[in-house]
Amino acid sequence: MSVTRERLVEVLEEIALLLEIQGENPFKIRAYRQGAEVVSGYDGDIVALARDNKLEGIKGLGDALRDKLHELATTGELEFHKKLRVGYPDSFFDLFELDGLGPKKIAVLNRELKVDSIITLKAACDAGIVAGLPGFGAKTQAKILESLARRVQAAEAFRLDIAVQAAEGILEILRMHPEVLRASVAGSTRRSKEIVRDLDFIVATPKPAELTAFFATQEFAKEVIAQGDTKCSIRLESGMQCDLRAVSNDQYPFALFYFTGSKEHNVAIRSRALKKGWSLNEYAFTGENVPVIRDEADIYRALGLDFVPPELRENRGEIEAADEGTLPRLLEWENLRGTFHNHTTESDGKASLHAMAEGARELGLQYLGIADHSKSSPQANGLSVERLAAQVETIAAWNREHGGKQFRLFAGSEVDILKSGALDFDDDLLATLDFAVASVHNALTLEEDEMTKRIIKAMENPYITMLGHLTGRLLLRRDGYAVNHEKIIDCAAETRTVIELNCNPKRFDMDWRWWHRARDKGVLCSINPDAHSVNQLQFLRFGASVARKGWVRREDVVNTKTLAEMEAWLKLPKGKR
DNA sequence: GCCGTTTTCGGCCCGACTGTTTTCAGTCG
Structure with a gap:
């Protein structure tokens, strides 16, 4: 029985989670996670390459990951992974899917209360003993219970057509607000990913707090998850989470760029900005002689790149092509x-x-x-x-x-x-x-x-x-x-x-x-x-x-x-x- | 653990919000 690509990805991701639990160097953890991304998205027979020890030259897979993938693909197992996993059942990994729980809190739950599954977590919350842990309180415990309940009833992933339909309706409402200058959907919906987990909206406005308040009180907002002066997260009837970022008109192109992603694309663009001596965040370029930016295309231009259409922003060669001027003229x-x-x-x-x-x-x-x-x-x-x-x-x-x-x-x-x-x-x-x-x-x-x-x-x-x-x-x-x-x-x-x-x-x-x-x-x-x-x-x-x-x-x-x-x-x- | 046209060592993105805190850690995106 040969190993599948999915299995390779799963093992790398589990390693990342387990290292996180152990408080390992966050960059090492990121390396495993990025390795999983690379394996998952590689367009070629990555399993055969791993088996034949021909992974050399694939960006993101260094010596250590290449050896590990080779061992996995040939023997079906990975000694390093097996050792890390001792004491953690399969059910333990379900915990990471819960909202509001990350590696640090899961580590505490596991160490102090022997929580190793959704079931043991539920029991601990019901018994009220989670609230007493260091760094935990009554609200955290209640949130965990809510999140457990939601996990049962709602799937957290949506098809693109469902996302687009929801986004268009909300966008129309945002654009009608008199204090909104520009508004767009961002995130994976804008990139036309086949599956979407949440919706991101960006609005340019002189009155951000007014917009987050407006967003939180709309009829479509069945639950308000978080609300501040510039950011608001709500949940739709369907269970889909929607995040709104309200920014100034000057910040808008940066926010739109940043929240469109993908994360990998952004990281690569950001490092390109650093080479110019600028730092790039969701609001602006900072540094010496920063250019005037009016729209997203200006950001790319400032970095010597052709405009990259949102669909291509997956860090799969689009930045190199934008640099060389060889981006394809895409189908319309x-x-x-x-x-x-x-x-x-x-x-x-x-x-x-x-x-x-x-x-x-x-x-x-x-x-x-x-x-x-x-x-x-x-x-x-x-x-x-x-x-x-x-x-x-x-x-x-x-x-x-x-x-x-x-x-x-x-x-x-x-x-x-x-x-x-x-x-x-x-x-x-x-x-x-x-x-x-x-x-x-x-x-x-x-x-x-x-x-x-x-x-x-x-x-x-x-x-x-x-x-x-x-x-x-x-x-x-x-x-x-x-x-x-x-x-x-x-x-x-x-x-x-x-x-x-x-x-x-x-x-x-x-x-x-x-x-x-x-x-x-x-x-x-x-x-x-x-x-x-x-x-x-x-x-x-x-x-x-x-x-x-x-x-x-x-x-x-x-x-x-x-x-x-x-x-x-x-x-x-x-x-x- | 990965990477390199400033590098083979020393970086690696960071801001908003929440909750538990009394100045900050954890989570999320």
């Missing part, structure tokens, strides 16, 4: 001219073919690809050979009646990739379609190697235009199936098979972390909403943001082609695309 959502992979009532969609077509046209698209499920997905009312043939006719008739140079429907199918890698329809039928999306919907538990071969076999078919939701993940609900991304990307490049960026916010699949690599290999992307209703066509907007996060440019995305270009492109043999 307005560049999308049409889309593929959409369902109708013929399979499991909620809207008719006609309604979907009109919805797409109203959205300003020039074409819409219909791809209902195939016959091996009876749970989704998959189409039989006959029903698909009939649908192709219906689409042709629709185009004759309603289509033209401005808009048309493309006939396709979301063809199941069967367990063997064979497709659910034979080539003769697929050849009658304008396009075909191949997706896995069953036998999700195959070993990685077998799953990869299965998908590759489907991609080798000349009639498969694109690969649907590569991992089948459902964010916050189900992990994706095991599949080797490198091999799939290489195969897509060779066979000229497009890979879908499924922009249904439940999926965002293939993950943004892989697109830069795919793009560099010449793989084309199709941004598809997997829409099951007319409204869901609007997922395209999220698709564009997440594609940007993956460094994707207009020319990397097939559905930026105009209708005429797309018609010509689809007629080309796959190998010539």
